[in-house]
Amino acid sequence: MTIFVDRSTFSCIDLQKFSAEPGRATIDDVARAAGVSRAAVSKVLRDAYGVSDAMRERVNRAIAELDYRPRVAARAMRGSALTVGVVIPHFGSYFISDVLEGVAAHLRETPYQMILAPADDEYRAGYRAVEALYDRQVDGIVVIAPLERPDWLEAVARRIPLVQLGRHDQSQRYDTIVGDDAAGSRLVMAHLLERGHQRITHLTHLDRGVPRSTLTPQATRSSVYQQTMRQAGLSRHIRVIAARFEEEPARRAMGAALDRAEPPTAVFAGNDDAALGVLRALAERGLTTEDIAVTGYDDARLADHPGINLTSVNQNGHEMGRRSAALLVERIGGRRDAVHETHEPRLIVRGSSTRADQRR
Amino acid sequence: MTIFVDRSTFSCIDLQKFSAEPGRATIDDVARAAGVSRAAVSKVLRDAYGVSDAMRERVNRAIAELDYRPRVAARAMRGSALTVGVVIPHFGSYFISDVLEGVAAHLRETPYQMILAPADDEYRAGYRAVEALYDRQVDGIVVIAPLERPDWLEAVARRIPLVQLGRHDQSQRYDTIVGDDAAGSRLVMAHLLERGHQRITHLTHLDRGVPRSTLTPQATRSSVYQQTMRQAGLSRHIRVIAARFEEEPARRAMGAALDRAEPPTAVFAGNDDAALGVLRALAERGLTTEDIAVTGYDDARLADHPGINLTSVNQNGHEMGRRSAALLVERIGGRRDAVHETHEPRLIVRGSSTRADQRR
DNA sequence: AGCGCGATCTGAAACGATTCAGGAACTCCT
DNA sequence: AGGAGTTCCTGAATCGTTTCAGATCGCGCT
Numbered sequence: 001m002t003i004f005v006d007r008s009t010f011s012c013i014d015l016q017k018f019s020a021e022p023g024r025a026t027i028d029d030v031a032r033a034a035g036v037s038r039a040a041v042s043k044v045l046r047d048a049y050g051v052s053d054a055m056r057e058r059v060n061r062a063i064a065e066l067d068y069r070p071r072v073a074a075r076a077m078r079g080s081a082l083t084v085g086v087v088i089p090h091f092g093s094y095f096i097s098d099v100l101e102g103v104a105a106h107l108r109e110t111p112y113q114m115i116l117a118p119a120d121d122e123y124r125a126g127y128r129a130v131e132a133l134y135d136r137q138v139d140g141i142v143v144i145a146p147l148e149r150p151d152w153l154e155a156v157a158r159r160i161p162l163v164q165l166g167r168h169d170q171s172q173r174y175d176t177i178v179g180d181d182a183a184g185s186r187l188v189m190a191h192l193l194e195r196g197h198q199r200i201t202h203l204t205h206l207d208r209g210v211p212r213s214t215l216t217p218q219a220t221r222s223s224v225y226q227q228t229m230r231q232a233g234l235s236r237h238i239r240v241i242a243a244r245f246e247e248e249p250a251r252r253a254m255g256a257a258l259d260r261a262e263p264p265t266a267v268f269a270g271n272d273d274a275a276l277g278v279l280r281a282l283a284e285r286g287l288t289t290e291d292i293a294v295t296g297y298d299d300a301r302l303a304d305h306p307g308i309n310l311t312s313v314n315q316n317g318h319e320m321g322r323r324s325a326a327l328l329v330e331r332i333g334g335r336r337d338a339v340h341e342t343h344e345p346r347l348i349v350r351g352s353s354t355r356a357d358q359r360r
Numbered sequence: 361m362t363i364f365v366d367r368s369t370f371s372c373i374d375l376q377k378f379s380a381e382p383g384r385a386t387i388d389d390v391a392r393a394a395g396v397s398r399a400a401v402s403k404v405l406r407d408a409y410g411v412s413d414a415m416r417e418r419v420n421r422a423i424a425e426l427d428y429r430p431r432v433a434a435r436a437m438r439g440s441a442l443t444v445g446v447v448i449p450h451f452g453s454y455f456i457s458d459v460l461e462g463v464a465a466h467l468r469e470t471p472y473q474m475i476l477a478p479a480d481d482e483y484r485a486g487y488r489a490v491e492a493l494y495d496r497q498v499d500g501i502v503v504i505a506p507l508e509r510p511d512w513l514e515a516v517a518r519r520i521p522l523v524q525l526g527r528h529d530q531s532q533r534y535d536t537i538v539g540d541d542a543a544g545s546r547l548v549m550a551h552l553l554e555r556g557h558q559r560i561t562h563l564t565h566l567d568r569g570v571p572r573s574t575l576t577p578q579a580t581r582s583s584v585y586q587q588t589m590r591q592a593g594l595s596r597h598i599r600v601i602a603a604r605f606e607e608e609p610a611r612r613a614m615g616a617a618l619d620r621a622e623p624p625t626a627v628f629a630g631n632d633d634a635a636l637g638v639l640r641a642l643a644e645r646g647l648t649t650e651d652i653a654v655t656g657y658d659d660a661r662l663a664d665h666p667g668i669n670l671t672s673v674n675q676n677g678h679e680m681g682r683r684s685a686a687l688l689v690e691r692i693g694g695r696r697d698a699v700h701e702t703h704e705p706r707l708i709v710r711g712s713s714t715r716a717d718q719r720r
Numbered sequence: 721a722g723c724g725c726g727a728t729c730t731g732a733a734a735c736g737a738t739t740c741a742g743g744a745a746c747t748c749c750t
Numbered sequence: 751a752g753g754a755g756t757t758c759c760t761g762a763a764t765c766g767t768t769t770c771a772g773a774t775c776g777c778g779c780t
Contacts, residue, residue, distance in 0.1 A: 023519070027767060036730090037729065038731090038766090038767085039729075039770095043729090043769095049727095050726095050729075051728075051729090052727085069491070069494070070495070070767070071436075072495045072496045073432075073433045073434075073437060074735090074765075074768090075766085077433055077734090077766080078767065078768045079735090079767090079768065081433065091457035091460045092457030092458075097451035101451060104478055114477075114478065115475045115496075116475065116477075117475055117476075118464055118474065118476070131429065134429070135430070136441070136475075136496075137431055137432070159384065276665060279665070284666075301452070301607065305639070305640060305668070307643075307665070307667030307668045307669075309667075386735090388737095396760090397759065398736090398737085398738095399761080399762095401737095402737070403738095408738095408739095411759090412759090415759080430737065431735095431737070433735090433736080433737090434735075434738090435736080435738075436737090437736080437737065437764085437765040438738045438739075439739090
């Protein structure tokens with residue numbers, strides 16, 4: 001099986017030309033300046049066994065004098081670069097920011113440095129990002145809400161410690177952290193049904209060019225929606241709209257739905273970005289959440305802003321990020337068996353779903 | 361002068377122990393499998409001169425068979441890692457997301473891969489982030505709204521191509537991209553004065569533990585505010601509140617100001633995150649922008665959301681990001697003289713500053 | 721004196737790529 | 751036929767670090 005897909009970064013321009021950094025001090029320079037061997041300097045750097053105080057002193061002085069810093073690339077040639085990589089699907093999502101802060105918080109207490117590789121939203125970009133980190137010999141990778149195929153991720157995980165955050169497929173090769181999307185979605189639906197809504201429309205994420213998976217959070221939310229509707233005897237009102245989970249596409253898709261006959265009385269948007277688009281579509285038509293109830297998912301920071309006031313599901317991204325970093329470090333440390341954690345979400349009820357008329 | 365400050369990452373645990381990845385194919389494996397020399401494989405990889413079709417074919421087959429990928433670390437030992445680093449002050453700011461998207465957009469058309477290093481908001485974290493990238497031998501660095509001392513950045517720039525985005529100090533050693541904060545602030549103030557406001561309060565950023573600089577965007581915005589107030593004969597109404605540029609600290613600081621005697625009739629917040637906090641503080645007191653006008657800065661994506669409707673200054677972060685990546689690539693390519701670009705902002709007037717009573 | 725033993729230090733061999741200076745084979749021209 | 755020029759390929763040096771297998775030294779003990 002071919003694991004890696006993108007080789008576009010292999011070929012490149014004349015590498016030497018850009019070497020630059022002519023004057024950077026090396027370990028040899030330090031050794032010469034301190035009048036000791038290269039190996040000695042290395043030991044001082046790493047606080048290794050068998051260094052006299054006198055030598056440590058001399059070496060440290062030379063290091064300071066030359067502004068020497070070891071190069072991670074050379075270090076990585078043997079041993080480790082002490083780096084972990086995080087792949088993010090796009091910038092600017094509040095949920096992801098929370099997760100990243102959690103990851104950073106945990107890594108601060110370890111010797112690992114975090115670097116991020118953006119996957120953009122382009123097709124294949126996620127593969128490229130993972131490969132870029134792999135090529136840079138990071139010690140482990142956290143992938144957030146990846147779109148890549150599970151078997152591919154599994155193949156990668158065979159070679160390098162991997163933690164996946166946000167998707168529901170479980171592998172024996174890597175750890176997973178997920179919010180309980182089914183439970184969260186049931187909370188939302190129960191809330192809306194309780195308030196008497198029947199024509200509830202669901203807004204789900206449309207993966208551009210990526211094979212539909214049943215394992216993404218959005219797929220789970222969507223199927224719980226449909227199942228709940230059927231159980232409530234509302235099969236005929238089931239309506240799922242697909243648009244990318246961003247404000248603008250959601251606005252357009254929802255706008256079209258509102259202009260059709262029999263508009264919904266409530267909208268369960270698959271995440272908060274999409275919900276913001278829904279709110280905008282309402283506003284464009286002179287409607288508010290007093291006319292149509294709206295709920296989101298993720299409890300982004302602005303959900304509780306007075307001008308928004310969006311009912312949403314809190315996933316505690318910070319904690320999920322923390323845990324995924326912790327699991328990754330464990331795995332780098334040698335753990336082999338897979339851990340799968342599910343974090344319980346809570347529904348945060350706000351005005352966007354409680355002002356609408358309850359009887360339709 | 362000692363350039364580098366943080367050596368905490370030098371010492372580390374037994375590196376070898378974590379080497380992992382036992383079975384990864386090397387260029388030698390490929391050479392053996394294809395029955396050619398190591399140098400030949402390298403040439404195929406880099407599309408270099410002097411490779412027969414037959415050999416290219418054989419080598420490519422071997423590469424595919426072994427799932428071989430060159431290691432960037434080894435590559436970086438000679439030549440370049442084809443990587444540029446971006447230092448971001450924190451996650452989750454819309455303006456920064458825009459900038460990053462711009463950077464990514466430009467780099468897509470180059471052989472460079474982008475990696476991000478977060479500086480958090482902890483003191484010294486920015487230094488660590490820059491050093492982490494430097495140690496990883498990136499080919500160049502973009503620092504966004506850095507808090508580091510200019511002379512330190514200059515010392516770094518002496519060794520590695522650097523572009524600074526957002527701060528106003530200019531160096532002969534590195535390029536800078538800034539929005540014209542003075543012009544933008546004048547637009548805001550002219551707008552508020554024109555609408556008859558006199559008691560205008562300014563909300564500026566409080567750097568925690570970092571020496572005040574006159575060169576940050578916030579310092580410029582603040583001083584233009586004061587200057588404009590004086591020119592308008594409103595010296596007695598000058599009031600500057602300092603809080604971190606995030607929603608929560610801004611909310612608290614503004615709340616306190618509102619509860620004092622003679623509250624402002626308008627607030628010029630130094631950025632949108634802070635402005636959101638101001639809006640929240642208003643809402644907590646049962647006030648709206650019909651009572652007190654509010655303006656922000658950066659034109660974050662939600663500024664034009666119907667529930668927010670915030671007057672703000674658009675800086676076109678995407679374009680600024682694009683340009684900074686372009687400048688960095690030029691500089692990596694050999695340019696020596698410094699380029700300093702100023703981007704013109706535009707005022708976007710929305711409801712938050714036009715609904716308040718104009719005569720006070 | 722001879723032995724064993726820590727403690728310190730060093731030389732040299734990795735690590736995985738790139739690149740340079742040729743060598744071998746082929747073509748072309750006179 | 752012989753030299754010149756191309757094309758294709760290889761061996762070996764190189765990059766900056768870690769680490770392993772000794773070398774050296776001083777010291778206490780028998």
